[in-house]
Structure formats: C-alpha cells, structure tokens
Amino acid sequence: xxxxxxxxxxxxxxxxxxxxxxxxxxxxxxxxxxxxxxxxxxxxxxxxxxxxxxxxxxxxxxxxxxxxxxxxxxxxxxxxxxxxxxxxxxxxxxxxxxxxxxxxxxxxxxxxxxxxxxxxxxxxxxxxxxxxxxxxxxxxxxxxxxxxxxxxxx
Numbered sequence: 846x847x848x849x850x851x852x853x854x855x856x857x858x859x860x861x862x863x864x865x866x867x868x869x870x871x872x873x874x875x876x877x878x879x880x881x882x883x884x885x886x887x888x889x890x891x892x893x894x895x896x897x898x899x900x901x902x903x904x905x906x907x908x909x910x911x912x913x914x915x916x917x918x919x920x921x922x923x924x925x926x927x928x929x930x931x932x933x934x935x936x937x938x939x940x941x942x943x944x945x946x947x948x949x950x951x952x953x954x955x956x957x958x959x960x961x962x963x964x965x966x967x968x969x970x971x972x973x974x975x976x977x978x979x980x981x982x983x984x985x986x987x988x989x990x991x992x993x994x995x996x997x998x999x
Contacts, residue, residue: 898926947967
C-alpha cells in the first residue's frame with residue numbers, strides 16, 4: 846500500500862557496488878531506500894518495513910531472487926517488484942514476469958533516467974490499483990447500504 850512520502854524502496858542486491866550506485870541514485874531522486882545484501886536479509890527487511898517497491902537481483906547466495914520474488918508476491922501481491930539482473934536472459938525475464946514481477950531491467954543499467962521511469966511507472970500503477978480497490982470497496986458498501994434500505998421499505 847503506497848502511502849508513504851517519499852516512497853520507500855527496498856533494493857536486494859548482493860553486489861555492494863551495484864547496491865551503492867542504485868541506492869545513491871534513488872536517494873538523490875527523492876526516495877527513501879532500504880538495502881539488503883542477500884535474499885534472506887531482503888525478506889527480513891521486506892517483512893519488517895513494508896516497502897512501497899522492491900528492486901530485486903536474481904542471482905544471490907542463499908535464497909535466490911526467484912524464491913524471494915515468489916515469497917513477496919505470495920505475502921504481498923500488490924507490492925511492485927522490479928527484477929534487476931545481470932544475466933539478461935530472455936527465459937529469466939519471462940519466468941520473473943510469470944511469477945509476478947512487474948518489470949525486468951538488465952544490468953549494467955544503461956540509462957538511469959529509464960531506470961527511474963520504470964520505478965515511477967510501477968509506483969504509479971500501484972497507486973492506481975490501490976485507488977481502484979478502495980473505490981470498489983466504497984461501491985460495494987454503497988450497494989449493501991442501498992439494498993438494505995430497499996429491503997427495509999418492503
């Protein structure tokens with residue numbers, strides 16, 4: 846649920862240099878960034894902080910990115926997950942999207958502007974989905990209320 850300002854992002858990346866570059870860029874773009882250096886730590890931080898978006902490496906020691914992705918999607922299906930992978934295999938991208946990733950970016954990141962646009966696009970989509978869900982709940986309540994009124998009049 847996106848309600849934090851600035852949005853809180855979690856980057857799960859085992860390469861310290863890549864993690865620092867991503868974090869520095871995103872913080873300079875106005876985001877709050879949490880960091881994890883492997884899948885287990887990433888899931889721990891995810892569960893304790895409820896970030897607005899997760900940036901996830903695929904190949905990590907211990908719990909790999911696919912398992913982390915599946916766990917996040919199962920526990921919090923509305924949280925956007927963007928996979929950021931150095932391998933760039935088409936099969937990996939398809940598998941990630943099939944398991945619920947919102948987007949897939951290859952490393953090295955060639956354009957930080959495009960990277961930021963991808964993050965912004967996912968955050969905006971999540972906000973729209975959240976608003977739609979709230980509006981749907983509101984409409985359901987209205988229908989229940991009006992149905993109840995009609996029954997009372999009968």
